[in-house]
Amino acid sequence: MDFSSFPKESVKVEEVIDCIPVGVAVLDTNLRLQAINRALEAMTGFSREEAIGVGCYHIIRNNLCTQQCPAKQALESDRAVHLEGNIINRERQKIPVMIHASVIRNDEGQPLGVIETIEDISLLRELDKKTQTTYDFGDLVGHSPKMQKLLEILPIISQTDSSVLITGETGTGKDLIASVIHRVSPRAKGPFIKINCGALPETLLESELFGHTRGAFTGAVRDKPGRFQLADGGTLYLTEIGDLPLTLQVKLLTFLDDKEIIPLGGTRSARADVRLIAATHRDLQAMVRQGNFREDLLFRLNVVRLEVPPLREREGDIRLLMEYFLNKFNRQFQKKIRGFSPEVIEILRRYPYPGNVRELSNMVEYATNVCHETMIKSEHLPDYLEGQLDEPLQTEIGVTGDEMDSYTGLEKERRVADNRLNWREMERRMISEALLKSRGNRTKAAKLLGWGRSTLWRKMKQHNLV
Amino acid sequence: MNEKLLITIWRDQVAPRFDLTSEVLVATVDSTGEVLHSKTVVLPNVSAEDLCHMILTEGITTLICGGIEEEYFQYLTWKKVKVIDSVIGPYDQALEFARGDRLEPGAILK
Numbered sequence: 001m002d003f004s005s006f007p008k009e010s011v012k013v014e015e016v017i018d019c020i021p022v023g024v025a026v027l028d029t030n031l032r033l034q035a036i037n038r039a040l041e042a043m044t045g046f047s048r049e050e051a052i053g054v055g056c057y058h059i060i061r062n063n064l065c066t067q068q069c070p071a072k073q074a075l076e077s078d079r080a081v082h083l084e085g086n087i088i089n090r091e092r093q094k095i096p097v098m099i100h101a102s103v104i105r106n107d108e109g110q111p112l113g114v115i116e117t118i119e120d121i122s123l124l125r126e127l128d129k130k131t132q133t134t135y136d137f138g139d140l141v142g143h144s145p146k147m148q149k150l151l152e153i154l155p156i157i158s159q160t161d162s163s164v165l166i167t168g169e170t171g172t173g174k175d176l177i178a179s180v181i182h183r184v185s186p187r188a189k190g191p192f193i194k195i196n197c198g199a200l201p202e203t204l205l206e207s208e209l210f211g212h213t214r215g216a217f218t219g220a221v222r223d224k225p226g227r228f229q230l231a232d233g234g235t236l237y238l239t240e241i242g243d244l245p246l247t248l249q250v251k252l253l254t255f256l257d258d259k260e261i262i263p264l265g266g267t268r269s270a271r272a273d274v275r276l277i278a279a280t281h282r283d284l285q286a287m288v289r290q291g292n293f294r295e296d297l298l299f300r301l302n303v304v305r306l307e308v309p310p311l312r313e314r315e316g317d318i319r320l321l322m323e324y325f326l327n328k329f330n331r332q333f334q335k336k337i338r339g340f341s342p343e344v345i346e347i348l349r350r351y352p353y354p355g356n357v358r359e360l361s362n363m364v365e366y367a368t369n370v371c372h373e374t375m376i377k378s379e380h381l382p383d384y385l386e387g388q389l390d391e392p393l394q395t396e397i398g399v400t401g402d403e404m405d406s407y408t409g410l411e412k413e414r415r416v417a418d419n420r421l422n423w424r425e426m427e428r429r430m431i432s433e434a435l436l437k438s439r440g441n442r443t444k445a446a447k448l449l450g451w452g453r454s455t456l457w458r459k460m461k462q463h464n465l466v
Numbered sequence: 467m468n469e470k471l472l473i474t475i476w477r478d479q480v481a482p483r484f485d486l487t488s489e490v491l492v493a494t495v496d497s498t499g500e501v502l503h504s505k506t507v508v509l510p511n512v513s514a515e516d517l518c519h520m521i522l523t524e525g526i527t528t529l530i531c532g533g534i535e536e537e538y539f540q541y542l543t544w545k546k547v548k549v550i551d552s553v554i555g556p557y558d559q560a561l562e563f564a565r566g567d568r569l570e571p572g573a574i575l576k
Binding site: 058089090 | 479481482483485486533535539551
């Protein structure tokens with residue numbers, strides 16, 4: 001490139017910096033403004049004439065000015081400084097900005113001042129908020145494919161009045177999902193009534209759910225409305241529905257059919273405009289087979305089925321949740337912990353979480369309480385984590401969520417399997433084991449693995465087992 | 467009638483940001499412009515909400531500050547507090563000008 005024609009005579013600083021589309025300020029070593037460009041005039045609301053000779057903190061009014069002045073840091077550290085903050089302009093607007101400060105030197109290397117660029121990043125921050133909302137549905141946090149699928153369907157099903165059955169292991173967040181469905185539904189202004197079907201004895205539960213009339217039993221001195229009536233116009237959330245006694249299952253079935261309830265000891269039915277959400281950690285299909293749960297009730301509850309994935313199947317969410325809980329407990333306990341040490345991240349990433357999100361939340365709460373430093377280290381984690389990390393997460397070896405689902409039958413037996421195997425070897429071993437158990441019967445082996453016969457045949461071919 | 471002024475301060479200057487102020491000067495001025503009483507108060511917490519609360523509970527009639535967000539400006543104005551904002555310069559000069567009723571929003575006291 002030929003610069004020979006480039007003007008050698010001095011040019012006015014303002015003319016040069018006016019061409020730059022972000023705010024630019026030139027300061028002397030006393031941090032007084034010597035020049036600002038048009039973009040900075042527009043951003044701050046101060047004209048060049050007003051700003052020249054004034055301390056930069058009065059014009060730029062960055063939140064960092066009084067504590068971590070970027071220009072001062074650049075002068076002291078002799079390197080460029082990049083910091084994010086916000087300014088308040090003359091129109092009283094708060095604008096998020098990114099500030100870069102560099103020292104200007106003469107030919108002898110002596111500092112003459114500082115040049116700062118102030119970039120308006122409000123659009124970027126708005127975009128961040130929008131992106132976050134796609135990941136975040138109220139208090140539901142997660143961007144793993146399974147959680148995304150769930151978060152995508154929640155707004156749709158919340159707008160209907162269909163019964164919802166939420167299934168999932170303990171601690172996965174079934175209660176939270178139920179309350180979120182209610183909060184964003186047209187019934188949000190109505191009550192959200194929760195009752196645990198496993199917490200009360202049968203007769204008491206019947207009275208609690210459906211209410212009773214005066215004289216229904218000894219001590220029933222007046223009519224008492226049940227939870228169904230209390231939830232009128234809102235949502236009734238029945239948790240641990242798998243623990244609901246068979247007799248009450250019939251009564252619940254009647255409600256789902258007719259939208260009417262008969263209080264204990266009553267003769268007249270009462271209408272209740274209630275949306276029903278039920279949840280359980282039990283396998284209701286298995287309970288139906290065992291005769292402990294009515295099949296017709298399952299069909300009626302199962303209008304919308306939401307399966308909440310266990311934490312070990314939510315790839316990438318552990319890290320997200322760790323940060324979420326750390327922020328939450330930092331606020332709650334007024335701590336200023338900045339993050340987790342790499343060792344802790346690795347420990348928490350590898351842990352299998354039988355108690356799911358609740359367990360992770362408890363761990364971070366414990367660590368936040370115990371930690372008096374700025375970083376959570378392994379010694380701040382609960383003691384019981386020691387020695388429980390021999391089993392790696394199965395998802396780490398490349399299993400997709402759908403594949404995991406189909407192996408549930410044999411999964412428990414495989415938990416103690418050699419963790420050094422990669423997934424391909426593990427799959428080959430599983431097929432061999434299933435074939436051995438079924439004595440070579442491929443139909444039985446496929447059933448054991450939870451696959452169709454053609455899938456088994458295809459996989460056997462891949463592994464050269466045919 | 468006496469006026470009660472509050473100036474947000476940082477070092478010897480009017481603090482550039484209302485929401486980040488950790489020290490204030492409270493002065494009572496009579497109708498002739500004489501300062502009857504003044505004190506500086508160091509605030510335990512830095513927060514615009516706390517500062518607004520203090521302004522209202524102390525019965526401040528005029529606030530002199532640097533940059534303030536629209537939300538707090540409107541709130542204080544609604545609560546009948548006169549807000550002279552975007553003031554640049556030493557706080558003692560700001561007080562001097564305010565005593566003579568010569569201080570305007572956006573004043574640059576070089």
